[in-house]
Structures are given as C-alpha cells and as structure tokens.
Amino acid sequence: MLHPEIRSDPDRRPPGPALEEAQALAVALPGLEVVGGEVVPLPKVHPGQLFGTGKTDELKARLSEKEIELVLVDGPVSPVQQRNLEKQWGVKLLDRTGLILEIFSDRAxxxxxxxxxxxxxxxxxxxxxxxxxxxxxxxxxxxxxxxxxxxxxxxxxxxxxxxxxxxxxxxLDKVVKTRTLHRASRAKVPFPIVALVGYTNAGKSTLFNRLTGAEVMAEDMLFATLDPTMRKVALPSGEEVILSDTVGFISDLPTQLVAAFRATLEEVLDADLILHVRDISHPQTAAQAEDVAGILAGLGIHEETPLFEVWNKLDLLGPEEAADLRLAAGRRDDVFTLSALTGEGLPALLEAVAGAVTEPREEVTLDLGWAEGRKRAWLHERGVVLDESETESGPRLRVSWTARQKARFDRLE
Incomplete structure (x- = not known):
C-alpha cells in the first residue's frame, strides 16, 4: 500500500492516519494479504507515472524482491499512470477508487x-x-x-x-420506486425515523444491534455495512421508532459512489432525528466529523432536522480521557458519550431520543388549489391528514403536524 504525500496539495491529510485507513480498507477486501505500506513524499505529481523516475525504479526493486502481485495506491491514479506503472513494475495496480469499488461489489x-x-x-x-x-x-x-x-x-x-x-x-429506477412505496406505507404508520450516520467503522452497526437485538454484520472493519437496514425499537417512554443503519462515510469517497449511493442515503433525508456516531477514540475523529458533515450538507439535510452527536467507543479510552469527554459532553444537550460494545451511556441517549421525536403537534386547516396535487399527496404520504373535504377552489384538509413537518411542507413547490 503506497500513500503518495503530495506536498504541493494544500488539502492533503496527515500521512500517518491516512496510510492506516488505506491499509484498513485493503484488509476489508477478502483474499488480500497486506505485506506492508509506506508514505511516499512527492514534491509534485509526475504526469506520466505519478512518481519520479528514481522513486519508480527504487519501488520496482523492492516490489520484485518481495514478489508483490498487487500494488494499492491511496489516491487517484490516471489511466496513463496506471498503464505505465503496471508495465514497468510487472504488477496489477489499483487506486483508492478501484479498491473501494472492489469492497463495495464484494459487500453489496x-x-x-x-x-x-x-x-x-x-x-x-x-x-x-x-x-x-x-x-x-x-x-x-x-x-x-x-x-x-x-x-x-x-x-x-x-x-x-x-x-x-x-x-x-x-x-434501479424500478427498485427506487419500490423503496419509495415502502417509505410511503411507513409514513402512514406514525413511527418517527431515527437514522444512524457516521464515518465508516465508527460503531454504527454495533449500536444498531445493541438497540434492536438484530444481527447486522458488525466488525472492526471499514464498510462492514453497505445496504441500509431498518428495525423497530421501543423507547423507555413506550413510544416506538424506526432505527435505520446506513453505509459509512469516508473521506475522498469516489464521486461515482457518492452519486450511486444517494438513493441508499435517502432514508436520512426523511429522518425525524439523525444520530451522528463518532469513533471518539480515533486520532482523526474531528476530521472524520467534518467529512460526515460535508456529505450530509451535500445530500441536502436541512438544519431543522435535529442531530445528536454520539461519542462512541468510550471503552477504548483511559479513565482520565473518558472522564474529560463526559464532562465536555455534559455541557451540551446534543452530545452523548457511550460505548455501544458495553452499553454504557445508552439509557441517557434513549431518553433524549424519546424527547426529540415526541414533538408537540399543531392542528390546522389547509385550503389547497386543484393544481396543488403534489402537496396534497405529500400530506397523505406523511399520514398527517385527519379529514378532507372539497371546496370550489380545491381540497380542504385538516392536518395534525409537527413544526418540522410544516417547515418541509412550506418548502414544497
């Protein structure tokens, strides 16, 4: 595994953690034996073969000596660079995008x-x-x-x-239509949706299994979950919610995959509450949180959707560090510290979830025009219509909704 550290790139990530993450990606693909990895400092990218001539020759000798069959490059490699390096080194080469695609195709x-x-x-x-x-x-x-x-x-x-x-x-359009119908049928049953999001390997599936008793694949491995899973969870208040486990995010996610998995993340758009699960023990936890926030913003998650931060993997920290984090989280009402593995901190989170999803409802009467069929359908899909009648100018609906549902309705065109 080679991580090119391009010094002319102002947005480059710290090379050590980036290489570790890249090696963890490689381990996530069955059948690969990761022999080693190194950071390769580069003043700039060589257009023909990524690395300079001297470094290319040096790496060729080492690859030949260790009888390497596959080289993984943690970054983008152009088709020309890939062809030239494969020819010169006599190995198969995959860039970061190719590797993530291999993992996704194995897990879907x-x-x-x-x-x-x-x-x-x-x-x-x-x-x-x-x-x-x-x-x-x-x-x-x-x-x-x-x-x-x-x-x-x-x-x-x-x-x-x-x-x-x-x-x-x-x-895919047919499959997405089916999922839309499923979402519409769920909307008629007034269960709030709570979506788990977070960087890959943050512990979302472990938390999901702990809360639901399900057996979703949960391993210390990147991209252990790819397909969305949903289960019903009873809260201490007696109310029931639908909990959704989603695919983990990652920095520099290939653009093809961001577009392709948008439909998978549509559940998050309809969520009444988002739980952003963070691996608080990871040295790059702040940078990972920024990546997740960027992807959520790109998906069009609106500010009125409540979001709780869940600082997970408290069990991996020392007593003093864990105590400091509990103190810092205690100063905010949207941050919760816990260990999904041991169950510590879960009761406080569940109590807060119950408080967030049981929003007060307001009953109002809406007069719509005959041309506003989309708005009428949206209200029926959300299961908020109590009564409907017709007037000369269009349908009149009596609805019971939350402030957030009203805000979403007001944004409809």
Whole structure:
C-alpha cells in the first residue's frame, strides 16, 4: 500500500492516519494479504507515472524482491499512470477508487446495492478507456462501401458501457420506486425515523444491534455495512421508532459512489432525528466529523432536522480521557458519550431520543388549489391528514403536524 504525500496539495491529510485507513480498507477486501505500506513524499505529481523516475525504479526493486502481485495506491491514479506503472513494475495496480469499488461489489447484498455498485464500476471503467489499453486504439472498418475509417474500439467499448448504464438505470429506477412505496406505507404508520450516520467503522452497526437485538454484520472493519437496514425499537417512554443503519462515510469517497449511493442515503433525508456516531477514540475523529458533515450538507439535510452527536467507543479510552469527554459532553444537550460494545451511556441517549421525536403537534386547516396535487399527496404520504373535504377552489384538509413537518411542507413547490 503506497500513500503518495503530495506536498504541493494544500488539502492533503496527515500521512500517518491516512496510510492506516488505506491499509484498513485493503484488509476489508477478502483474499488480500497486506505485506506492508509506506508514505511516499512527492514534491509534485509526475504526469506520466505519478512518481519520479528514481522513486519508480527504487519501488520496482523492492516490489520484485518481495514478489508483490498487487500494488494499492491511496489516491487517484490516471489511466496513463496506471498503464505505465503496471508495465514497468510487472504488477496489477489499483487506486483508492478501484479498491473501494472492489469492497463495495464484494459487500453489496440487496438488489439495489448490487445495481448501484455495478453502475459506479461502469462509470469508473468508462474513464479508464481513454489511452488505458493499446488494443483499444485499433479501428473496426465499415462495410467497405461506406466512407470513413470506421469506429475505433474505444468508441465501441464506450458505447457498450453507456448502453449497459442505461439498462442499469432503468432497473434501479424500478427498485427506487419500490423503496419509495415502502417509505410511503411507513409514513402512514406514525413511527418517527431515527437514522444512524457516521464515518465508516465508527460503531454504527454495533449500536444498531445493541438497540434492536438484530444481527447486522458488525466488525472492526471499514464498510462492514453497505445496504441500509431498518428495525423497530421501543423507547423507555413506550413510544416506538424506526432505527435505520446506513453505509459509512469516508473521506475522498469516489464521486461515482457518492452519486450511486444517494438513493441508499435517502432514508436520512426523511429522518425525524439523525444520530451522528463518532469513533471518539480515533486520532482523526474531528476530521472524520467534518467529512460526515460535508456529505450530509451535500445530500441536502436541512438544519431543522435535529442531530445528536454520539461519542462512541468510550471503552477504548483511559479513565482520565473518558472522564474529560463526559464532562465536555455534559455541557451540551446534543452530545452523548457511550460505548455501544458495553452499553454504557445508552439509557441517557434513549431518553433524549424519546424527547426529540415526541414533538408537540399543531392542528390546522389547509385550503389547497386543484393544481396543488403534489402537496396534497405529500400530506397523505406523511399520514398527517385527519379529514378532507372539497371546496370550489380545491381540497380542504385538516392536518395534525409537527413544526418540522410544516417547515418541509412550506418548502414544497
């Protein structure tokens, strides 16, 4: 595993933790034996082979000596750089995006997850067609009597990928429609939705299992959870909520995957409460929290959706450090310290969740126009309509809703 530390990059992450995370990613892929890893300082990126000539030769000798078959580069590698390095080193090479795609394709379990991974992989492969393999430069002739040189192999392969992407999008649209129907049916049952989000390996699935008694895959491994899982949980107040476990976030997540997994994270958009689970024992916990906040903002999570921070893995800290964190969390009403593994701190969190989701409701009468069918449908989907009648100008609805539901309704066009 090589982590290029590009000194000219102002946004570069601390190399030590970044290399550790990259190696943890590699370990998450079955069948790989990670022999070692190192940080490679670079003044700037070499356009043809990423590393300079001297460093490339030095690495080649070491790879040959250790009989390495696969080199993982923790960062973007262009198709040209990949081809040149593979040719020079005599190994297979994967960049960060390729590695994450491999892990996702190995873990996806539901139909939706499989389709999303396949689409992301095809989008990634499409970019690799440009000057990536020399055989793709050959041209395929026309029928002999048609002018022009014919279609290049690159164009043919790109067209085949585009056709496959179109087919996958149609299939995914059907799956997403089914999920939308499921969400609409859940909305009729007035259970608030609580979504667990956080950096990968923060302990979301362990917390989910502890609260629900489910057996979701929970391991000390990056991307142990890929497909969203939902279960009903009874709170101490007697109220029931739906708890949703989501895919873990990660810094520098490939753009293809951000787009592909947007539908997976749609549950978060409909959540009544978000629990941001943080591995508080991790040295880069603050940077990870910033990455999660950035992705949530990109998804369009609105400020009126309540969010609690859950500082998890307290059991991995020393007594003094844990006591300091409890003290810091005690000064805020939106932060909770706990250990999902031992159960410490869970009662306080559950009590706060119960308080947050049992919002006061207001009963109002709304007069809608005949053209505002989307608003009427939205109200019925949320199960807030108590009564409906018709007037000359359109439907009149008596609704019982929370302040947050009203704010969402007001944003509808």
């Amino acid at each position: 379990a539901t139909r939706e997850g499989v389709l999303q991974v396949e689409m992301a992989a095809l989008s990634y492969q499409r970019t690799r067609l440009v000057r990536a393999w020399t055989h793709l430069e050959r041209q395929r002739g026309g029928l002999g009597f048609v002018g022009g040189p014919g279609e290049t192999q690159i164009e043919a392969d790109r067209r085949a990928i585009d056709e496959q992407l179109t087919r996958l999008r149609r299939q």
